[in-house]
Amino acid sequence: MSARLEIRDLRVAYDRNLAVSIAHLTVEPGTLAAVIGANGAGKSTLINAIANWSRAAPRLSGEILIDGHAIADKPADLLARKGVVLVPEGRGVFMGLTVEENLRAGTPAVTAGGRAYSLADIYTLFPRLRERGTTPGGALSGGERQMLAIGRALRMAPRLLLLDEPSIGLAPRLVSLLLETIRALVDRGLTVFLVEQNVPAAMAVADRLYLLERGRLVASGSVATMKDDPRIIEAYLGARDG
């Protein structure tokens, strides 16, 4: 079962600095929503706030709802066990654990509610991980580490998969492969919330786009409509001739 995400009047602040302020945002079940924006726009703050996870302990107010249930006050570990699974920026795998240990550590709780991927499923999805099963996370390449991070998240039977900059630092070919895999998961019914700086890559797979600037949503819509938005063309896609 995939989840519906709704955000109402969300404000996230570090000390007295307001980092994110969003009046309303929804992600329908079984769709892929991508938040795009420049460095420092508040994308990671937003996605971390949904998972209630941060290394910096920001202040948070407003409502975050999964299928109508408020989750903003729930700890990150509980949310993960309930199927709200975050893959943070920088991959979020344990360097001292092997690939297989990382995957096994992400075993789902019975309450997660999404499709539980077995180790065999993960290895089918990412054959490279099977070959690297006994390799420590710290010895993997960036692409392998990202595959492992997503594989670990899928092992936790997510209903809502939160991905923070999965393409960062990866070769273009790997970015395409990874995002195609994510799209295939969405087509099988998973809800994915993605934040991404690589706007063309996000546009290629998303159902809906949100443009975040200085912590505020300044535009949103389907990819078909957003690709003609002059702010996006100018800032992220490059001005078109003629």
Next chain:
Amino acid sequence: MNVAQQLVNGIIIGHAYALVAVGWTLLLGAARLVNFGHGQIYMVSAFIAWWVMSTTGMTYALAVPLAILASAALGAIMQRLFLRLTLSQDLVNLMIATLGFGQILEGAAGLAFGPKPETLMSPLQAMVFTLGPVWFTAQDALTVAATILVFLGLYLALNRTRLGAAVRMAAEDPPLVALYGIRIARVYMSIFAFEGAAVAFAAVLIAPRTPILTSMGFEQVVMTFVVVVLGGIGSVGGSYLAGLLLGLFTTFFSALVSPAYTTASVFALLIAFMVLRPGKLAASRNFAR
């Protein structure tokens, strides 16, 4: 000097040092936390075993698991008491708080058990084996065997079990553990409980060798500190080796120089190590090895 006998003594004492330190090794290696009440838990465990045996007539074999359970609970209570300090890995305040907790334990034990030395009786202490020029008791043999088994068991648990993986995850990146659906507080509580249980196990095996006193905790925490630092802070294999070598060093130093200066010599060794190999003081990433 009977060199063979001193060698055997050193091996036995070395294993005792290692066994007392094993819980601290995990605590510091996995959780980057300290517990300076460690020595007093050792003392309390010995007294719990002595007290139940002397008041209820319980056998040594039954008193041992009881003391282990009680000290595991004590460790878990400590973690709950200092929850905020453990979760924020506030090492300085935790050091002060656990040092204070240890002093309270010592005071409470003094009040409950009195100032005079007591004897924790083990039937194995009277069973003496003589092999040529050397002798040792069944209690000594049990201490050595139990230490090897505890270290082996800890190594396997850390590297082959889900809880062990969680402990290694907590050592590497505590905030990230939550994203795997694991409650870090529970991992820390397990570590504190293990520390309590392990030091209790050490106490009930080692305490029958000498009279027990409510003031004996401090010496234990001092030796534990030395073993853990010499072992590479948090390295399971390193602590075993450091305990063994320290046992041999103190035994031969006592025999060749004087028992009066043993503690001073141990600290001279520690300082020399810290000066010559300062890099080794950093907690190892591969602490489970």
